[in-house]
Amino acid sequence: MSFKLNHSLAMGILAAGLFSACNNSTTKESGQTTESTFKVSADRFADLEVLRYEVPGFNELSAQQKELAYYLTEAALCGRDIIWDQKYKHNLRIRKVLEAVFETSKADRKSDNWKKFETYAKRVFFSNGIHHHYSNLKIMPEFDQTYFAELVNGADVAQLPLDEGQSVDQLIAMLNPVLFDAKVDNKIVDLASGIDNVVASANNFYEGVTQQEVEAYYAGKIDATDTTPISWGLNSKMVKENGKLTEKVWKVGGMYSPAIEKIVYWLEKAVTVAENDQQKKTLQLLVEYYKTGDLKKWDEYNIAWVNDVNSRLDVVNGFIEVYGDAIGKRASYESVVSMKDMEATKRIAAIAKEAQWFEDNSPIQPNHKKKEVKGITAKVITVIQEAGDAAPSTPIGINLPNANWIRQQHGSKSVSLGNIVHAYNEAGKTSPMLKEFAVSEEQIKRAKEFASLAGDLHTDMHEVIGHASGQINKGVGDPDQTLKNYASTLEEARADLVALYYVLDNKLVEMGVMPSLEVGKAEYDNYIMNGLITQLTRLNLGEHMEEAHMRNRQLVAKWAYEKGKAENVIEYVKRDGKTYVKVNDYDKLRKLFGALLSEIQRIKSEGDFKAATDLVESYGVKVDQELLKEVKDRFNKLNVAAYKGFLQPQLTAEMEGEKVKNVKLEIPENFLEQQLYFGKKYSFLPYKN
Numbered sequence: 001m002s003f004k005l006n007h008s009l010a011m012g013i014l015a016a017g018l019f020s021a022c023n024n025s026t027t028k029e030s031g032q033t034t035e036s037t038f039k040v041s042a043d044r045f046a047d048l049e050v051l052r053y054e055v056p057g058f059n060e061l062s063a064q065q066k067e068l069a070y071y072l073t074e075a076a077l078c079g080r081d082i083i084w085d086q087k088y089k090h091n092l093r094i095r096k097v098l099e100a101v102f103e104t105s106k107a108d109r110k111s112d113n114w115k116k117f118e119t120y121a122k123r124v125f126f127s128n129g130i131h132h133h134y135s136n137l138k139i140m141p142e143f144d145q146t147y148f149a150e151l152v153n154g155a156d157v158a159q160l161p162l163d164e165g166q167s168v169d170q171l172i173a174m175l176n177p178v179l180f181d182a183k184v185d186n187k188i189v190d191l192a193s194g195i196d197n198v199v200a201s202a203n204n205f206y207e208g209v210t211q212q213e214v215e216a217y218y219a220g221k222i223d224a225t226d227t228t229p230i231s232w233g234l235n236s237k238m239v240k241e242n243g244k245l246t247e248k249v250w251k252v253g254g255m256y257s258p259a260i261e262k263i264v265y266w267l268e269k270a271v272t273v274a275e276n277d278q279q280k281k282t283l284q285l286l287v288e289y290y291k292t293g294d295l296k297k298w299d300e301y302n303i304a305w306v307n308d309v310n311s312r313l314d315v316v317n318g319f320i321e322v323y324g325d326a327i328g329k330r331a332s333y334e335s336v337v338s339m340k341d342m343e344a345t346k347r348i349a350a351i352a353k354e355a356q357w358f359e360d361n362s363p364i365q366p367n368h369k370k371k372e373v374k375g376i377t378a379k380v381i382t383v384i385q386e387a388g389d390a391a392p393s394t395p396i397g398i399n400l401p402n403a404n405w406i407r408q409q410h411g412s413k414s415v416s417l418g419n420i421v422h423a424y425n426e427a428g429k430t431s432p433m434l435k436e437f438a439v440s441e442e443q444i445k446r447a448k449e450f451a452s453l454a455g456d457l458h459t460d461m462h463e464v465i466g467h468a469s470g471q472i473n474k475g476v477g478d479p480d481q482t483l484k485n486y487a488s489t490l491e492e493a494r495a496d497l498v499a500l501y502y503v504l505d506n507k508l509v510e511m512g513v514m515p516s517l518e519v520g521k522a523e524y525d526n527y528i529m530n531g532l533i534t535q536l537t538r539l540n541l542g543e544h545m546e547e548a549h550m551r552n553r554q555l556v557a558k559w560a561y562e563k564g565k566a567e568n569v570i571e572y573v574k575r576d577g578k579t580y581v582k583v584n585d586y587d588k589l590r591k592l593f594g595a596l597l598s599e600i601q602r603i604k605s606e607g608d609f610k611a612a613t614d615l616v617e618s619y620g621v622k623v624d625q626e627l628l629k630e631v632k633d634r635f636n637k638l639n640v641a642a643y644k645g646f647l648q649p650q651l652t653a654e655m656e657g658e659k660v661k662n663v664k665l666e667i668p669e670n671f672l673e674q675q676l677y678f679g680k681k682y683s684f685l686p687y688k689n
């Protein structure tokens with residue numbers, strides 16, 4: 001599984017504490033050496049923004065570790081063509097046309113039409129193909145067919161992807177409906193009910209087969225009594241040959257072989273500089289899997305991978321997630337090269353170590369406290385490179401492997417991508433959201449200084465001591481039975497409240513994980529502002545809160561507002577027809593958070609469904625539609641990108657003969673240039689596979 005940060009939630013402010021994925025915690029800003037000058041935002045077009053991320057700690061790696069990172073990065077990028085072809089069978093041909101135009105066209109690059117062409121091309125590069133990375137719908141160009149023909153005709157013929165005997169005009173005629181007709185191959189993954197999802201989806205996982213045929217094929221193979229089943233269909237395209245269903249396996253010697261051979265080449269180099277025997281064995285198994293396409297090998301590899309816990313560097317590389325296939329069998333190529341985030345790991349360990357103190361000092365009733373509490377150890381990684389389906393749009397958390405039996409019998413790795421989250425937070429500081437919705441200059445200043453760390457600490461405590469805290473009374477069932485549909489909203493509220501209660505506690509200053517209580521105040525400002533105002537930007541007019549995390553945040557903020565009303569703890573401020581919220585008394589707000597935590601723990605411990613219903617329905621669900629309209633109007637004027645993605649760091653090896661002497665890491669600034677560079681350096685597949 002991978003957790004993505006999507007839509008307007010990617011607006012930044014306080015992002016870390018607000019991720020809808022629960023399994024994440026984040027890195028803090030120390031170690032981000034160039035923080036003050038580092039420019040996070042690199043490009044903005046259509047509904048997209050491209051950001052840059054730093055790789056703190058890379059320079060402290062040993063020469064051997066850097067060499068390993070370099071080989072794994074090269075391996076990652078060598079699979080880039082695969083994701084393009086998997087998404088849609090014409091993607092590589094179209095990309096080659098775009099590249100040829102950029103490199104050889106003499107067209108006026110200042111004209112309106114050219115700008116439209118460039119925006120279209122950047123959107124295509126962002127999505128690894130001509131369908132929107134999130135909506136899955138075809139991206140429609142804003143220039144017309146005449147201009148397209150002009151551009152293609154003006155490009156160097158030798159660079160165009162022409163079939164044998166095909167003229168440039170024939171190529172243009174072939175591409176016209178593909179690019180300009182919204183009805184042709186409109187959606188790459190179509191999950192609509194009551195249709196053939198395999199036939200309706202324009203992805204390149206199947207050809208000439210129906211959903212029924214595919215399902216019958218696997219039904220005949222799968223043994224329901226097998227306790228260690230392979231992931232059927234994971235690494236192949238399914239086609240019909242001479243009336244028979246066949247899997248074209250993605251392996252050396254099979255489909256995508258030219259790219260996979262390169263991946264294997266670099267992985268084999270990585271084997272020679274592995275940090276330890278377990279990592280070496282893991283990488284060797286991955287190589288064997290790519291060479292044979294054997295899905296049993298893939299399982300063996302995954303088991304070795306979950307057991308590789310001592311290495312500083314780690315890599316995800318393969319056909320991993322199945323979201324791209326409407327029936328969830330075939331996996332998209334992706335790679336994430338990373339290293340352990342030592343700073344965040346230290347911070348989380350410090351919090352976990354004090355778990356008993358936090359439990360003993362919690363405002364919940366004594367009989368609901370755990371006598372012996374163990375903090376959950378969350379893991380944070382620093383990303384060095386992402387490729388394939390993981391780039392430019394990236395997950396913020398990864399939980400693998402996907403095979404259930406391996407997870408149960410051998411465990412799994414669940415990590416959050418610390419430096420990616422950090423980049424989102426940094427982008428949030430300059431986001432117009434803060435200026436528009438913060439009530440005062442003081443709040444803005446505090447947010448810029450502390451919101452990033454506050455968000456990190458909130459997430460850490462939510463995960464490490466929040467969910468782990470408290471106990472259920474003897475004889476009371478699990479919350480999913482007792483609290484039913486309110487269980488997850490209240491569980492998230494409980495974990496949030498533990499974090500909120502302690503983020504304003506001097507204990508954290510004493511522990512050295514935050515400099516002052518100002519961090520806690522920044523967190524309170526943001527939490528209340530988001531719970532009552534800014535999270536409304538994610539709703540449409542007429543809607544109320546549905547999603548569990550959103551309900552939880554509104555519940556906490558609204559309850560605190562109502563209960564503190566008499567003492568003006570939180571105040572709605574109206575200015576020039578705009579609504580703001582202001583926290584007037586942080587200490588009283590902390591007491592309110594403590595009181596609500598105690599009540600929600602009681603509800604969970606006693607399984608009090610009636611109280612759960614009252615609490616969530618009274619505070620967590622209903623939205624003032626007039627306020628919603630105001631907030632939406634203000635938000636729409638800001639022109640904030642709905643989706644964000646990332647440029648990738650560039651690793652360069654300084655060679656001494658055949659040996660890597662040193663590896664340099666730079667962070668490029670130009671998205672389009674990087675994409676064109678990737679196209680030149682890592683293009684190994686023909687445009688027809």
Ligand SMILES: [Zn+2]
Nearest residue numbers: 022462492495
């Ligand atoms: Zn949670």
